[in-house]
Amino acid sequence: MGRDLFASRELAWRLMVRDISAQYRQSFLGFLWAVIPAVVLAATFTFAKNGGVVNIGNTDIPYPAYVMFSMTLWQTFVESLLGPIQAVAAAKAMVAKISFPREALVIAKLGEVFFNFGVKLILIIGLFIWFQIPVTWNLILAPVALIHLIILGTSIGMFLAPASALYQDFSKGITLATSFWLFLTPVVYPVPTDGVxxxxxxxxxxxxxxxxxxxxxxxxxxxxxxxxxxxxxxxIFGLLIAWVIYRLAMPYVVERISS
Incomplete structure (x- = not known):
C-alpha cells in the first residue's frame, strides 16, 4: 500500500491538473463557482432571519459571515466525500484497460479539494476584513482541524467508491443524503443545546x-x-479501513467493468 501510494504521485498530479483545468475551462464565471453557493445561502438565510421567518439564535460572529464561512467548510467536506466516488466513476475506461496504482485517483481529487479551498480562502479573508473579525493565535491551528474534516469525508467517499462505480443508485443516493445531512450540521444555525x-x-x-x-x-x-x-x-481509522476495502474491492470492480 505504501509503495503504491508513493508511486501514484506523478499520475495523481497529472490527473489533478487535468481535472482542475477541465472544471474551469468551459465556465463563464470560472473560479467564482467555488464561492457562489456560500454567498447565495448566506443571503437567503440572512434575509429570512431579518424578516423573522426563521429564528436562528445568536452567533459568535456576524450572521452573514457565520453562514458563508460555515458553508465553505461544508462544501469542502462534501467535495472530499464525492471526490473518490466521482474519480472512480469517471475513470472506468482507464481502470479497465490500464494497470496503475488506484490511489492516484483519490489523491488527485484530494489535491483538487485543497485547490478549491484555496479559492474559497479569498472569500474567507474578505469576510474577516469586511466584518472586522478579530484574529487570534489559534488561527494557525484551524488548518489542522480542516484536514481532519477532509479526512472524514475522504474515508466515507473511498469506502463507497467501488460500489458507486458499479451502481448509479449510490451516487444518486449520496447526493440526496448530503442535501439532508447539511441541515443536520450547524452550518446556518448554532449548535443546539437541548432536545432530540x-x-x-x-x-x-x-x-x-x-x-x-x-x-x-x-x-x-x-x-x-x-x-x-x-x-x-x-x-483517521475510517480512512485506513476504507483504504484497505478500496484496494480489495477494485479488482472485482475492474472485472465487472471489463466483462
Whole structure:
C-alpha cells in the first residue's frame, strides 16, 4: 500500500491538473463557482432571519459571515466525500484497460479539494476584513482541524467508491443524503443545546470537526475538544479501513467493468 501510494504521485498530479483545468475551462464565471453557493445561502438565510421567518439564535460572529464561512467548510467536506466516488466513476475506461496504482485517483481529487479551498480562502479573508473579525493565535491551528474534516469525508467517499462505480443508485443516493445531512450540521444555525434534534446534531461526526475549525479561525475558543478528537479518530481509522476495502474491492470492480 505504501509503495503504491508513493508511486501514484506523478499520475495523481497529472490527473489533478487535468481535472482542475477541465472544471474551469468551459465556465463563464470560472473560479467564482467555488464561492457562489456560500454567498447565495448566506443571503437567503440572512434575509429570512431579518424578516423573522426563521429564528436562528445568536452567533459568535456576524450572521452573514457565520453562514458563508460555515458553508465553505461544508462544501469542502462534501467535495472530499464525492471526490473518490466521482474519480472512480469517471475513470472506468482507464481502470479497465490500464494497470496503475488506484490511489492516484483519490489523491488527485484530494489535491483538487485543497485547490478549491484555496479559492474559497479569498472569500474567507474578505469576510474577516469586511466584518472586522478579530484574529487570534489559534488561527494557525484551524488548518489542522480542516484536514481532519477532509479526512472524514475522504474515508466515507473511498469506502463507497467501488460500489458507486458499479451502481448509479449510490451516487444518486449520496447526493440526496448530503442535501439532508447539511441541515443536520450547524452550518446556518448554532449548535443546539437541548432536545432530540440537538442530540442528533451533536452525534453527527461532522459537527465537532466543522465547529472546531470555525471556532479556531474566529473566536479561538474550542467548545467541544472531546468531540473533536473522537470524530478525528473516527475519520483517521475510517480512512485506513476504507483504504484497505478500496484496494480489495477494485479488482472485482475492474472485472465487472471489463466483462
Amino acid at each position: 434534534f440537538g442530540s442528533i446534531v451533536k452525534l453527527n461526526p461532522v459537527t465537532p470537526l466543522l465547529v472546531t475549525t470555525r471556532e479556531l479561525a474566529t473566536t479561538g475558543v474550542i467548545s467541544n475538544s472531546q468531540g473533536f478528537w473522537i470524530a478525528s479518530l473516527i475519520g
